[in-house]
Amino acid sequence: MCALRTPAMRTGIALLLAILLLLLLSVLATGMLTVATSQARTAALIQDRERARLAAENALQDAFAGWSTPDHLQDALRRGPAPLSRRTAGGVDVATSVERLDTDLFLLRARASAGSASRGVATARAALLLRAVLPEQVLAGFPAALTSSGPVTVEPGALIEARHAAATAGMACPLEAINAVWRLFGGGQAPAVLAPSGAPVALTGTVQGSPSLRRADALPAPPAIGLGPVPWARIPVLADDTALVYAPGDLAFPGTGRGILVVDGDLTLADSAAFEGLVLVRGHVTLAPGASVSGALRAGAGATLRDGATLRYRACTAWRVLVAAPGLNRAFRPGPRWWVPDFPPMR
Amino acid sequence: MLPVSRQGTTLAEMLVVMVLTGILFSAVAGVVRHSGRLVRAQHHRMEVGEARLTVRAVLQGDLRWLVPATDLHREGTAALSLRAARGVGIVCRTGPRVLYVRYRGLRAPAGAKDSVLALDGPEAAALQDARRADGACDAAAGEPVYALHLQHDMSASAVLVFERGAYHLADGALRYRLGGAGRQPLTASLFREPRFDPGNAAGGPAITALLSAPDPDHAYPDHGTRLTIYLLNASAPADTATPGARGP
Numbered sequence: 001m002c003a004l005r006t007p008a009m010r011t012g013i014a015l016l017l018a019i020l021l022l023l024l025l026s027v028l029a030t031g032m033l034t035v036a037t038s039q040a041r042t043a044a045l046i047q048d049r050e051r052a053r054l055a056a057e058n059a060l061q062d063a064f065a066g067w068s069t070p071d072h073l074q075d076a077l078r079r080g081p082a083p084l085s086r087r088t089a090g091g092v093d094v095a096t097s098v099e100r101l102d103t104d105l106f107l108l109r110a111r112a113s114a115g116s117a118s119r120g121v122a123t124a125r126a127a128l129l130l131r132a133v134l135p136e137q138v139l140a141g142f143p144a145a146l147t148s149s150g151p152v153t154v155e156p157g158a159l160i161e162a163r164h165a166a167a168t169a170g171m172a173c174p175l176e177a178i179n180a181v182w183r184l185f186g187g188g189q190a191p192a193v194l195a196p197s198g199a200p201v202a203l204t205g206t207v208q209g210s211p212s213l214r215r216a217d218a219l220p221a222p223p224a225i226g227l228g229p230v231p232w233a234r235i236p237v238l239a240d241d242t243a244l245v246y247a248p249g250d251l252a253f254p255g256t257g258r259g260i261l262v263v264d265g266d267l268t269l270a271d272s273a274a275f276e277g278l279v280l281v282r283g284h285v286t287l288a289p290g291a292s293v294s295g296a297l298r299a300g301a302g303a304t305l306r307d308g309a310t311l312r313y314r315a316c317t318a319w320r321v322l323v324a325a326p327g328l329n330r331a332f333r334p335g336p337r338w339w340v341p342d343f344p345p346m347r
Numbered sequence: 348m349l350p351v352s353r354q355g356t357t358l359a360e361m362l363v364v365m366v367l368t369g370i371l372f373s374a375v376a377g378v379v380r381h382s383g384r385l386v387r388a389q390h391h392r393m394e395v396g397e398a399r400l401t402v403r404a405v406l407q408g409d410l411r412w413l414v415p416a417t418d419l420h421r422e423g424t425a426a427l428s429l430r431a432a433r434g435v436g437i438v439c440r441t442g443p444r445v446l447y448v449r450y451r452g453l454r455a456p457a458g459a460k461d462s463v464l465a466l467d468g469p470e471a472a473a474l475q476d477a478r479r480a481d482g483a484c485d486a487a488a489g490e491p492v493y494a495l496h497l498q499h500d501m502s503a504s505a506v507l508v509f510e511r512g513a514y515h516l517a518d519g520a521l522r523y524r525l526g527g528a529g530r531q532p533l534t535a536s537l538f539r540e541p542r543f544d545p546g547n548a549a550g551g552p553a554i555t556a557l558l559s560a561p562d563p564d565h566a567y568p569d570h571g572t573r574l575t576i577y578l579l580n581a582s583a584p585a586d587t588a589t590p591g592a593r594g595p
Contacts, residue, residue: 042400046400078449080485080487101437101438101504101505105504105505107437129467334467335467335468335469336414336416336417337466337507339411340412340435340466340505341432341435341507343434343451343452344451345487345490346451346455346491
């Protein structure tokens with residue numbers, strides 16, 4: 001006869017083993033889940049941080065590419081960052097701001113944040129230092145009707161006339177141009193010819209200016225002259241923009257033109273050629289009989305004005321072509337250090 | 348007379364049980380041993396992964412803004428001396444050998460260890476003293492103003508406050524040393540024979556950090572890590588920097 005077993009007779013450890021096994025599996029599963037979750041969260045945070053960083057740097061590149069100096073000429077100096085743009089794309093929020101640090105120096109800042117409140121928000125900051133080219137700075141590089149680092153010859157019958165902006169009444173001259181000329185020349189007339197001490201100068205034609213001839217101890221050597229703060233190395237980059245004509249070598253100019261003419265060689269303005277604006281020449285300039293320049297001229301290796309040639313200093317004309325040159329409205333990197341770190345405000 | 352009841356197991360049954368138990372135990376032991384190696388390898392990979400992230404974040408954070416030719420110097424194969432940016436100041440007022448700046452940074456400027464570099468020019472000067480000067484010029488709410496007392500007069504619109512530090516690859520770890528102070532490990536000692544090399548990346552010479560962390564058990568040789576970081580297109584890594592020297 002098979003007797004029923006009493007509970008006391010139920011030996012074995014199956015239940016206990018099952019519970020232990022279940023516990024072990026639970027611990028393992030929990031551990032693996034924790035590790036996987038933690039890794040996923042870390043990976044997401046790293047990804048968000050990278051996205052934020054790229055977004056911040058891209059926003060600065062965008063701001064740099066779309067930079068227009070006239071939009072910021074009225075910005076006050078060192079008054080703190082002013083909002084520039086704000087956008088959200090792909091879950092990344094980016095805000096940029098600009099602060100004018102000096103007359104021509106600007107600091108762009110970008111702050112980007114990516115992620116969500118549940119998994120954490122990653123932020124990134126970057127800043128970009130930009131130097132703008134101001135018309136007055138370029139105009140300051142043309143401190144006379146004719147600025148020459150070499151010998152100057154003005155033949156009989158040739159004319160150099162230098163008058164400041166206020167004397168060109170009747171023309172619609174921008175107030176900024178008048179103010180700039182006032183600052184550059186102290187309210188008086190512009191010199192007609194500026195040449196280094198010791199450079200041969202023969203002024204046998206008509207030369208009107210205040211003074212007619214000014215000598216300077218040292219004028220920058222041809223490789224050092226440029227369009228104000230824009231050095232020669234940068235000028236070809238600007239050549240794609242309208243109103244700036246760049247000749248990489250010698251140039252014989254036969255017709256008429258208006259804007260900024262830059263010649264990396266010798267320039268000859270042929271008979272009856274006429275140019276309005278600024279002329280910067282690295283080599284020697286020759287104005288043939290009947291040729292005329294209205295604006296200002298700077299030559300690195302000397303200038304010759306033949307009989308009947310005319311050079312008139314016109315600050316207003318120069319100012320207008322400077323403002324109209326899109327290339328000069330762009331900003332440049334001020335030096336090797338233009339990407340700079342940006343830090344959150346300290347608490 | 349009743350026959351004697353033969354309860355128990357036969358010899359054959361015993362042998363079968365013993366053999367089965369042996370097979371079971373050896374299988375379990377194998378699984379446990381394998382699991383142990385797997386766990387160790389996984390742990391190693393995680394440690395290496397963390398170290399890689401640390402190396403990347405730290406070097407990227409500190410080197411990203413540098414101008415290699417002036418800010419970065421290789422010291423032999425084990426150290427990289429650099430100007431580590433710690434803050435940026437917008438100059439709002441100047442005085443004799445002092446710049447008043449609206450300051451943002453990782454920490455406050457410290458006269459004992461920091462230097463100042465003009466962001467819009469080549470000038471640099473050692474910082475003699477730095478003091479809070481709120482009210483010396485206009486600043487946004489909560490934005491501190493500091494008076495940076497310099498070794499000499501300096502003309503600048505914005506300045507970078509930096510300390511001269513060095514990253515070392517020593518004893519298998521990346522370490523940071525401030526000036527002549529001791530080396531603080533930033534990662535676990537995982538890397539085998541790490542070094543900075545004057546690499547030759549496309550586009551010019553570069554400094555590379557070579558970090559190799561093979562799996563110690565060699566259980567998963569393919570999972571050993573060899574990390575090459577192209578730090579910067581440095582034009583000319585200089586070996587002449589004086590280790591621990593303070594100054595701009």
